[in-house]
Amino acid sequence: PGPTVIASGPLTSSRLSDALAELTGQDHLYFFDAIAPIVTVESINFEIAFRGSRYDRGERQEGDYINCPLNRDEYYAFVDALRTAERIELKDFERELERGVRAGAHTYFEGCLPVEVLAWRGEDALAFGPLRPVGLRDPRTGRRPYAVVQLRQDDLAGRLYNMVGFQTNLKFSEQRRVFRMIPGLEHAEFVRYGQMHRNTFIYAPALLRPTLQFCSRDDLFFAGQITGVEGYAGNIATGLLAGWNAARWIKGQPLLILPRETMLGALCHYITHASPADFQPMKANFGILPPLEEGPGRGRRNKRQRMAAYAARAAQALESFLQRVDD
Template sequence: MPSSSFAVVGGGLAGCECALQLARAGHAVTLFEQKPLFRSPAHVSGLCAELVCSNSLRSDERTSGVGLLKAEMRALNSVFMATADACRVPAGKALAVDREAFARAMTEAVNAHPGIRVRHARIESLEDAELMRRGGAGIIIAAGPLASDGLSAALGAIIGQEYCYFYDAIAPIVWTHSLDRSVVFRASRYGAENGEAEGAGDYLNCPMSREEYETFFAALCEGRVMETRDFEREVHFEGCMPLEALARRGPRTLTFGPLKPVGFVDPRTGRRPWAVLQLRAENANAETCNLVGCQTKLLQPEQERIFRLVPGMENAEFARYGSMHRNTYVNAPEALTPELELKNRPGVYLAGQISGVEGYVESAASGLWLGLFLAARASGRALPAPPPETALGALLGHLRRPEKRFQPSNIHFGLMPELDERARKKERKALYAARAEAAFARWLAASGVRNG
């Protein structure tokens, strides 16, 4: 079959994965990326596939929805997953990556593929002549949740309805050498109970007594934050709630959430702390650490003042401050076909967070699926979606399911059909996982997708 030409707008996780899958299948791809000429408020480098929030891709366990999704993506020969695995840094049962090494590797993969032509340009309209010329077989909008105002307006005009949106917060990053290691200890949750040697583990931990926590909590609740613009209604995605917003729900919310002390023993006292702030390595040499679960919209001086109240962080030096930005997405069940094509503009597809998925892995998965689907169709083959019992099928199903108020979602077992059998709560995840693995294996064997 002769090759077809596609245009991909956006060199983020979804755009890079989609472009590489199309090019691997022998199709010509023009990837339009606005960096380094223009950057959104959340981006700091000129590389593709930049991870703007955490460097964690979350759990790698098969008994989690995201762990299953990653396993399915590996089976589908995802470049995103292969690169993430190669750039892994210690993070316990989670998959975390050296964000700079990961972005460099993804950028090199895109630039090195002979089937991909990278154009550094900002696309403001779907009527752009070069975009239309290069996207003969399809235009994929993977501009991310921070698409330019012009492109967002163009999509809004086509859809004929207002965008939905939510606010996303980023956690601060500190230099590891600035931490007080006489207070901060290394350990994994439940590490001591599981025979982990003292001083081992993938996380650094800042233990707090009740008095220290209450001082930190009071300062957090009173801290000055970045103001929302008057015309924007602030709607947070539950998985990225700012720490100070969580704190306002009650004094123990944090100790049962991101600062929970369960599974830790403070080496100085031999007892469980009242609260624990965890830090995860940002890169392979662990020079910097991410404050786990501490995404915030506090003003920068407030971040320094308040987080330095945490024991062990009194002299913390900040490599990056937390921040807040608006993430944009469409009402997928109303705006898109089951193939992720704009209902009001055939030939234009959406991938990544702008399509209504949430999270690094989910964004890359949507780009992977769209690349495989469009490549198959351009070659004269039909590629049915994975069944809803699988992680990828459940994620795609979320984008098709009409809801009174559609919101982006991570992958989780709640998106899958109910189990046919009754089971105890602690057994349900394993049963969901086993069913998903069997369904995906059957689908993959019949799909004709090459996974080697």
């Protein structure tokens, strides 16, 4: 019958969902996002934050997490702000998010709750939950903090860190305000905000190639939100790439894998190479691009200069790529 591109959205029909579950396996099809915010490592204040693992049991010598310690007053001020922050109103079909849902690989998000809902269960609920400080010592004081927010590396380059246990339904502006109250995150740059909503997406790291082909069927392509890409531009762009590759497959031409220096190439690389343990949808952002090369004469760039450098590098990489394709 020829190649097929599946590009359905968050409210994929039950018939298509059933067919996808049969094709991919039930454990590889999800129906909710349970996303924690992601910040850039360069925006973290390491005069306060420190690296380490509980009881020094991490896989890395310096520790597997970045830890933001809170004293008693800071903790309760944060909880109060969290409880009173404005939330995004849930739709009727999303109400089960309030009770916790399975929304990720295997059972990783089993029973997960929005962090603000957990805060309402008791003022110490977070201190005995995702912010528990056991097994950690603040190097500034030599003592265990009253509470700790942990951040875990989210990309291979070590430039993006997600806030562990901070799936949330707060408005984005409120996330900026409240989460910047956390010591060490006063100037945090958020490349993705937390959210919890109805969605339908496949487990792309195990199922898709960077060409957006299904791993076990060369003639089947996926694009848009079903792949785990968020945002209008990213969804449109993956649809364009899937269409190009479907046409090239028909003609017997090599399929396109865009350079990682381009935003579309970086998005496709991210969704097909993300950590299997906690894959969640991602939108286009500079944090998923390979880091810029630093060297003599370059100096330290400000944010505007970094963005311009990323854009110039992407244009150059794309031009070289297209020349090779034309050849």
